[in-house]
Amino acid sequence: MDKPPARERLARAAFDLFNERGYEQTTVDDIAERAGLGRATFFRHYRSKEDVIFPDHDRLLDQVRDRLRSASQDTPLAAVCDAVRLVLAHYLHEGDLARRRYALTSTVPALRDREIVSVARYQKLFREYLAGQQSDATELHAELMAAAVAAAHNHVLRRWLRGESADPLREVDAALRQVIVLFTPQHREPADGTTVVAFRTSQPLDSLLPTLQHLIETAPH
């Protein structure tokens, strides 16, 4: 059987050592040695020890940006909901590695902070996209939408990382639907003309129509 590529071997060695010795106590040399590779090889693949833990964020951010650029969804919000699925899919593809990173970021404040910052970068990208697309929406609206999409994604991702979600793809669809409903106006502003008010009653329609007419005719203008 072929060995895994150097990049992956280094990542797995790093996570093993962080678990065994702690993050602060592990050096780049330790990682390279455990992976059976040299220090120079380490630095061909990663810029730093921290980088081993978050290797693909820049590339993933570019993919999200590309996806938004070529979006064909009906609304900018739907496009952002589609693009955020790329982020979730990336973590799911990482599998065990993503869960080990989560365990590590929960105990090392510096790593947890870096994770938070990387989430903020997606949210900023979404916000700028939404503000640029929706000439009729206010900047506040774009900000609220971007925050909601990021929150829905994080909610499902966190559940999956904790082993609480068996079907994160289905869960993220449901969560994003909830975001879209949140931002779908449920009523319109009044306009000129006759307004029929929506209501519900147990009366039959025959007895309803005269009452309706009476109510509308006697209502204050």
Add this chain to the structure above:
Amino acid sequence: MDKPPARERLARAAFDLFNERGYEQTTVDDIAERAGLGRATFFRHYRSKEDVIFPDHDRLLDQVRDRLRSASQDTPLAAVCDAVRLVLAHYLHEGDLARRRYALTSTVPALRDREIVSVARYQKLFREYLAGQQSDATELHAELMAAAVAAAHNHVLRRWLRGESADPLREVDAALRQVIVLFTPQHREPADGTTVVAFRTSQPLDSLLPTLQHLIETAPH
């Protein structure tokens, strides 16, 4: 006239030096010297150079937590909207210092990241409060609400920091009202009985009612 207290003199000296020489090029000794104080005095007031820039976040977070603990608003969301005003008021009270920090965090990535992390801490506090208060709400709902409140606050704060908002207190009220409207359900689920659909038309009511009756009677069940 009395000199400002040592803590404030150190902060102002630090910001002056960061502007003149850059953040990385300024040392703790430089700051103490500029403030006319000793290195030991610096470390009685701040733990590090970075700390001079973000001195009060822990205390402010405690205040927000206390405010939520003693909240008397009608809904948990209203309580969170009230508590986030403490954060805005803190920045407004800082005045010029807050704006100088914003200018600095825009150019020094490490400081910008720390700012993002501190915002995430408020959002987490809000999320946990909302999830704990609302037995009927899902965790996702709490997460969406917390993200929206933080986003509304950040939107107004950022505008004020950039000099785009003359009345941030009024703006934040309007932005938070928008958040509350977002999470106020606008319609109910269907129940048994006759349903009258809401619509609008330029036809007079007399010609409308027969059409309405016909449409409802011939609609598929």
